[in-house]
Amino acid sequence: MNERMIDRLLEMAKRAGFEQAEAYYTRGESFQASVQEGAVEDYRVESQQGLSLRGLYGGKMGYASTEAVDEDGLEELVRAAKENAALIQNEDETPLHDGSDTIEQKPYEDKISALSAKEKIDLAIAMEKYAKEADERVLRVHGCMIGTETSYRRIRNTLGLDRESSGSLGFAGVSPIIRNGDNMLSGRHFLAFDDFAKLDVKDVAEQAVSDGISYIGASSMPSGAVPVVIRNDTMAVFLGVFAGIFSAASADRGLSLLKGKEGTAVAAPCVTLLDDPFCKDAYSGAAFDGEGVAARCKAVIEDGVFRTLLYDLKYAHKAGVASTGNASRPSYASTVGIAPSNFYIRPGENSREELFRMAGNGVMITDVMGTHAGANPVSGDFSLASKGFLIQNGKVVRPVEQITVAGNFYKLLEGVRAVGSDLYFGLPGACSFGAPSVLVDGLSIAGK
Amino acid sequence: MLNNTLAAEVLGKALSTGGDFAEIFAEDTTSQGIVVLSSQVENASTGRQRGVGIRIYKGLNSVYAYTNDLGREGLLRCAADAAAAIGEKGESRDIRLTRSIAPNIHPVRLLPGDVDGKRKAAALLQMDKAARDYSPEVVQVSSSFSGKWQRVQIINSEGLNVQDERVYVRVRVQAIAASGAENQTGSRSPGALQGYEFVEGLDLDALGRGAAQSAVTMLHAENCPAGQMPVVIDDGFGGVIFHEACGHSLEATSVAKGNSVFCGKLGKPIAAPCVSAVDDGTMPGEWGSLNIDDEGNPTQRKQLIKDGVLTSYMIDRLNGRRMGMPSTGSGRRQDYSYAPTSRMNNTFICEGSDDEEEMIRTMGDGLYACRMGGGSVNPVTGEFNFGVDEAYLVRDGRIDRPVRGASLIGKGHEILWNIDRVGRRMTMAQGMCGSMSGSVPTNVGQPRIRVSQITVGGR
Incomplete structure (x- = not known):
């Protein structure tokens, strides 16, 4: 693929009668190696690129994408986008961006690609060894991996917009299998980094082992409504599952109860929710969004008060406001959606121990499973298989498994009694979600 | 799809460093999606995926590489990248491929790509209407069609060279019932390894009504006890x-x-x-x-x-x-x-x-x-x-x-x-x-x- 193909596509679109057209191109290269018993067990090298076209034809936005980036592929792309435009009935205007705003482009420095495949494999082998040495109950290690990826994207349209960006990221993860009598337990820990200097494989291995070991001897607990400390990593998962309610598209379609709630209290006063593409602790932000609009930091909830939905150009135009720079297009094949960048709850003052003391008798939730089924992003209801630790008299006393935690996300935001100081970001994807541990009232636990 | 000569060359390259088995998976897939929201077509998109994955085994170790650079050089580079990970040297192998087409036991009458988009949109609008007619508490309905035509070719160093086609269609309808303070959802989503004739055989009214009925029932339900x-x-x-x-x-x-x-x-x-x-x-x-x-x-x-x-x-x-x-x-x-x-x-x-x-x-x-x-x-x-x-x-x-x-x-x-x-x-x-x-x-x-x-x- 060369740059000329993007120009060629826009030319072909104009000739085919498109009033406006936009090309979006992404390319990614990735590497991943898993080791077992000191040798490479699984090894992947990947390269993928693709190009999409969206354009106004008869006032309607047609869309198509392809991985066949050649003359025939492009002709097919233009024809398909035109056919799709003819099907659209929705009359909302979908403006393209002219690129007249200014972006804060950080200078890009790749601190990921310098290591050779062998150096990365050696790190994975060392990580496995540390995990096995960390505790005698470690039976073996499965899924001990190191990965790296680099990405490039370019957006160009007939209004004069032409922007490009590059990124790179590394991942390390390990999941030890731990023997507990006749049963097996699995622990895990993952780390994302933008510089190999930030990777300490011994620390990743030891955290994974202590994660698994901490649940030895776990059992269920009595059902009931008790104070719940949601640990930072799990609270970040909740935020990710329900992030859609903050989208202006969801609100416009009647799928979010936040519609029209700007300026009113929707959470406890200790809750401030930020979307910051430039957050230094997370890796998902970029200088411009999926429509080329400059990205910026904004408070979505400030001291419990709802400030703004997240907008792309189409829904901003419909609501008569400016785009918040939240058009999302993780790959060339994605249609434009709305998503946060680095989305997190601002940390408070309380240590985790203080949250336990304030909870008195309750439970700390450290994992939720099956969020794609047990959580409904439209109603906000959730009922999720969980595990964690029993809290008695303000202290953690034993691990807990085979329980569910149930509630409603809108009510959860209102029920936050205290916010911890331990901000943590989950693994980055198209978005990053982060949170400190929080103490919440009003959730139900099902157990024995 | 790949010809025998090129495929054998790529497999030979893959095995050049001591691997004992190599496989090429080539795919060319066209997919289409149509979304109806608020009783009108909101979105229509088409996508084409075309790429090749190369896998090599050496004993129990495996390497996987993929690319969508499908020229001879791109494929050989992909095979060489994978081969470099499996070892350093090996012997050249003579690979003889026998071409075949998998016997088809899933006949397709109407390729989804050959059916006019307006006909698909009409089916989605029919489910939308049935859901809304069920109750005034149904405030939003979203319905969608997805169709996929996947052509694959699998070639391996044991001589296999087989092609297959898979055609999928699926429709989905989701109804949202609201009381002002609460939203509840209900959905139906039948699909098949068949052509568009599967959609034409569906009772679209029943699907829309069913989704609405689930959403409205849940709107008036109490919380489940634990x-x-x-x-x-x-x-x-x-x-x-x-x-x-x-x-x-x-x-x-x-x-x-x-x-x-x-x-x-x-x-x-x-x-x-x-x-x-x-x-x-x-x-x-x-x-x-x-x-x-x-x-x-x-x-x-x-x-x-x-x-x-x-x-x-x-x-x-x-x-x-x-x-x-x-x-x-x-x-x-x-x-x-x-x-x-x-x-x-x-x-x-x-x-x-x-x-x-x-x-x-x-x-x-x-x-x-x-x-x-x-x-x-x-x-x-x-x-x-x-x-x-x-x-x-x-x-x-x-x-x-x-x-x-x-x-x-x-x-x-x-x-x-x-x-x-x-x-x-x-x-x-x-x-x-x-x-x-x-x-x-x-x-x-x-x-x-x-x-x-x-x-x-x-x-």
Whole structure:
């Protein structure tokens, strides 16, 4: 693929009668190696690129994408986008961006690609060894991996917009299998980094082992409504599952109860929710969004008060406001959606121990499973298989498994009694979600 | 698709550093999606994926590389990258390929791409209208069509060179019922390994009405109580309990490395004697079926459990090597960007002999789970969970009132022993199953069953 193909596509679109057209191109290269018993067990090298076209034809936005980036592929792309435009009935205007705003482009420095495949494999082998040495109950290690990826994207349209960006990221993860009598337990820990200097494989291995070991001897607990400390990593998962309610598209379609709630209290006063593409602790932000609009930091909830939905150009135009720079297009094949960048709850003052003391008798939730089924992003209801630790008299006393935690996300935001100081970001994807541990009232636990 | 000369050259390059098996998976897929929202076409998109994945084994080690640079140089570079990871030197091999086309047992009459978009949009608008007509409490409806035409070619160093085509269609309707302070949803989403004729055979009004009925029922439901209780799970998508509680743990992906609770249990009882279960990739036109798997092997019907005794795992080529057992035609992948591993096709609990009404009448107090959501499992510990979209409390053997927000959790190897009734009529439903090799279409199924005791998550 060369740059000329993007120009060629826009030319072909104009000739085919498109009033406006936009090309979006992404390319990614990735590497991943898993080791077992000191040798490479699984090894992947990947390269993928693709190009999409969206354009106004008869006032309607047609869309198509392809991985066949050649003359025939492009002709097919233009024809398909035109056919799709003819099907659209929705009359909302979908403006393209002219690129007249200014972006804060950080200078890009790749601190990921310098290591050779062998150096990365050696790190994975060392990580496995540390995990096995960390505790005698470690039976073996499965899924001990190191990965790296680099990405490039370019957006160009007939209004004069032409922007490009590059990124790179590394991942390390390990999941030890731990023997507990006749049963097996699995622990895990993952780390994302933008510089190999930030990777300490011994620390990743030891955290994974202590994660698994901490649940030895776990059992269920009595059902009931008790104070719940949601640990930072799990609270970040909740935020990710329900992030859609903050989208202006969801609100416009009647799928979010936040519609029209700007300026009113929707959470406890200790809750401030930020979307910051430039957050230094997370890796998902970029200088411009999926429509080329400059990205910026904004408070979505400030001291419990709802400030703004997240907008792309189409829904901003419909609501008569400016785009918040939240058009999302993780790959060339994605249609434009709305998503946060680095989305997190601002940390408070309380240590985790203080949250336990304030909870008195309750439970700390450290994992939720099956969020794609047990959580409904439209109603906000959730009922999720969980595990964690029993809290008695303000202290953690034993691990807990085979329980569910149930509630409603809108009510959860209102029920936050205290916010911890331990901000943590989950693994980055198209978005990053982060949170400190929080103490919440009003959730139900099902157990024995 | 690749010609024999180029394919043999690429395989030769792949094996040039000591690998003992190499495979090329080439794919060219066209997909189309149409979304109707607020009773008008909101979105229409088309996508084409075209790429090649190359896999090499050396003993039990495997390397996977993929690219969508399909020129001769791009393919040879991809093969060389993969080969460099497997070793340093090896002998050149003479590879002879025999071309074949997989016999097609899933005939297609109407390719989805050949059907006018307006006809598809009309079908979606019909479901939209039926849902809205059901109740004024239905405030929003979204419906969608997705069609996919996947052409694959699998070539390996044992001489296989086989081609197959898979045509999928699916429609989905989701209704949202609202009271002002609350939203609840209901949905229906049938699909098949068939052409557009499948959509033309659907009762679209019933689908729209059904989605609306679920949403409105749940809007007026109380919260489900929490605790342990007997549960009757309906046929169709209820089969997700077997898929999560047992199916994933019978995949060689988990078994081969000793990471499943069912390792070493072949020939031993693992479930109540009333439980028999099958995974079948050969059922004509079914959502989870295939002519051949993504490693080129014909799919099979496998009896997983017979009268409570474990009789088969689901095995792919690489894990078969690890286990010393042949592939069961279970190697699947989402697309060329994933290496294949063992996955389910159409997996179901077989028909039993119990009366569907009796099992509710004699259950005392408990839960009737009539529509299930999806779920997940940790195969190492067997801990599973799944959501219940529509449920009713049972009081003294009678269905009492709707409840919402229920989920069911447990450990697979324990719950299989607690099944005490299996009904007479098995049906299946469609899902997308996510695992290491991506998201693949699978059917789940069962007759109505009863579990004597299970933890119900509620409020």
